[in-house]
Amino acid sequence: MQLELISHALCPFVHRACIMLREKGVEYTRRDVDLENKPEWFLALSPRGKVPVLVADGAPLFESAAIVEFLDETHPPPVIPTEPFTRARQRAWVEVASDLLMAQYRVYIAATQADFEAAAKAATAALARYDEALNKGDLASDEFKLVEVATAPAMYRFALLEARTGWAFWPAGSKVEAWARRLASRPSVTSSVAEDFPDRFMKFLTEKGSYMATVRPS
Incomplete structure (x- = not known):
C-alpha cells in the first residue's frame, strides 16, 4: 500500500x-x-x-x-482493543484528548495575563481528568494504545512548553505527570516531528504574541 x-x-x-x-x-x-x-x-x-x-x-x-x-x-498487530466496551471507552477518550488539545491551544495563543490564566485553568482541569482516571485504573500507566496515540501530541507539547518557558500544567509528582512524560519521550512520538520542531514551535508562539513565550513563571 x-x-x-x-x-x-x-x-x-x-x-x-x-x-x-x-x-x-x-x-x-x-x-x-x-x-x-x-x-x-x-x-x-x-x-x-x-x-x-x-x-x-x-x-x-x-x-x-x-x-x-x-x-x-x-497494519497488524492491532493497537485498538477488539472487545466492544473497551474499544468504545478508548474512542471516548480520544474525544477527551481532542478537548485537551484545544484547551492547550488556547493556552499558548493567550496574549494577556487574564486570558492566559483562564486558559491555563482549563488546561489544568483537563489534565486533572487524566490524573483521576489513572488513579482509578480507568487508564493504564504502562500501555500505548489508542488513548495514548491520541493524547501523546498534547503531552509532548506540554513537556516542550515546560522545558522552553518554565510553565508546567500538571501537578508535580502526579501520576499524570509521569504518564505524560512517558508518552512525550516515546520514540514514535519524538521521531514524528521534525528535528527543528521546538524552534519552529517557539517561533509560532512569538509570532502569535503568546503571553507565556515572554513571561516566566514566578
Missing part, C-alpha cells in the same frame, strides 16, 4: 497520524501544505480543509481519528 500524508509541520492532529505510522513501522511520504494559503488540490482532498489527509493507493482519507483506526486495521 502506498501512503502519502498531507500535513502541516506544527499540527498535533497530524502528529497523531504520524505516531501511528511510526508505531506500525509503515513506509510513507509526507507533504506539508500552507494552511494560510490552501491549494486547490488540497481542498479537493479534504472536505473540511484541514490536515491530516492520508492518501492510500490514491484514495484520500481525512480526520485523524479515522486515519489512525484505518492504519490500525490495515
